[in-house]
Amino acid sequence: QSVLTQPPSASGTPGQRVTISCSGSNSNIAANNVNWYQQLLGTAPKLLIYGNNQRPSGVPDRFSGSKSGTSASLAISGLQSEDAADYYCAAWDDSLNGAVFGGGTQLTVL
Amino acid sequence: EVQLLESGGGLVQPGGSLRLSCAASGFTFSNYAMTWVRQAPGKGLGWVSAISGSDGSTYYADSVKGRFTISRDNSKNTLSLQMNSLKAEDTAVYYCAKLTAAAGRSSRIDYWGQGTLVTVSS
Numbered sequence: 001q002s003v004l005t006q007p008p009s010a011s012g013t014p015g016q017r018v019t020i021s022c023s024g025s026n027s028n029i030a031a032n033n034v035n036w037y038q039q040l041l042g043t044a045p046k047l048l049i050y051g052n053n054q055r056p057s058g059v060p061d062r063f064s065g066s067k068s069g070t071s072a073s074l075a076i077s078g079l080q081s082e083d084a085a086d087y088y089c090a091a092w093d094d095s096l097n098g099a100v101f102g103g104g105t106q107l108t109v110l
Numbered sequence: 111e112v113q114l115l116e117s118g119g120g121l122v123q124p125g126g127s128l129r130l131s132c133a134a135s136g137f138t139f140s141n142y143a144m145t146w147v148r149q150a151p152g153k154g155l156g157w158v159s160a161i162s163g164s165d166g167s168t169y170y171a172d173s174v175k176g177r178f179t180i181s182r183d184n185s186k187n188t189l190s191l192q193m194n195s196l197k198a199e200d201t202a203v204y205y206c207a208k209l210t211a212a213a214g215r216s217s218r219i220d221y222w223g224q225g226t227l228v229t230v231s232s
Contacts, residue, residue, distance in 0.1 A: 002154065035218045037155070044205060044222035045147075045155065056220070088155050090217040098171050099145070099217040104154035 003028060004089050004102035011108040017077040020105045022089030024070050028100055032092040034072040036065055039086045039104075048087070049074060076107075084109045112136040112221045116206045119226030126196050126230070132189040132206030132223060139163075140184040143214040146191050148202035149225070158204070159191065162214035169214055174200075196230045203227050 005023040012018040022034065036049035047056050049065035052072065064075045072091075076083055089102040118130040132144070145160040159180040160169045168180050179192040189206055203225040210218045 033218070037219075039155075044224060045219075046222075047218070047220055050210075050218050086154075090155075090157075092215055092217050096172070097215075098169050099157040099160065101147075101155045101157060101217075 002103040003093060003096070003100035004091065006089060006102035006105045008103065009106045009108065011110055012079045013110045014079055014081060016079045017075060018079055018107065020074045020087055020107070022072040022074070022102050024091060026070060027095035028091040028093040029067065029072055030070045031094050034065065034067050035090045036074045037088045037090065039088065041085070045088065079109055081109050083107060112208065114206045114208065114221060114223035116204065116223045116226040119204065119228045121229045121231065122196055123232050124196060124198060124230055127192070127194045128196065128228060130191040130193065130204055130226060130228070134187045134189065134208070137208070139187040141212055143209040143212055143216065144182060144189045145207050145209055145214070145219065146180065147205045147207055147219070149205070150202040156202070157217070160209065160214040161189070163212040167214055193228070198230050201228060201230045
């Protein structure tokens with residue numbers, strides 16, 4: 001059972017907009033920045049969104065993040081086949097005094 | 111170019127010990143916090159431990175507290191994870207990763223190693 005809750009799966013067709021939710025608590029998401037990672041099959045994760053809604057250099061603006069209270073969301077617009085991957089949210093948890101990850105969402109591009 | 115190269119993984123019996131190392135290059139190692147993240151086969155990411163770059167403060171997941179010890183040698187640009195009293199549930203790929211600040215209290219990782227597999231089994 002992960003501290004941050006994500007739907008196990010999501011799907012969409014090319015060109016669609018998909019959102020992935022991440023639910024936490026006052027000690028993690030509400031209190032600290034949320035980061036999102038993309039993990040392609042068989043590879044190490046890659047930072048996709050940091051500081052709730054910032055994109056690292058090189059990440060397409062099709063990817064966006066938001067946060068409200070104890071929840072955060074990742075949105076992918078103009079879905080492409082190469083977006084098929086596992087997506088994870090993460091935040092620092094002040095009560096646990098450690099980082100916590102969501103359980104991950106497997107995105108399928110139909 | 112930032113490079114993180116893990117080593118030390120392998121097969122170990124339950125109750126045994128293993129020491130993972132991570133050789134870092136391409137950045138000023140002492141200026142950044144480092145972390146270990148693991149991924150059990152077919153499962154999601156799990157944070158293990160972190161160490162600050164500045165004052166060497168350490169942080170552990172409850173599941174490994176008292177069994178694992180994170181350390182760093184800034185003179186050798188090396189991060190280590192000493193794992194004792196290993197359990198079957200510690201079986202995972204262990205990633206060495208670089209945080210974006212000196213403080214270890216962060217989940218923002220900008221570089222990951224390729225991972226090293228630890229298998230705990232009799």
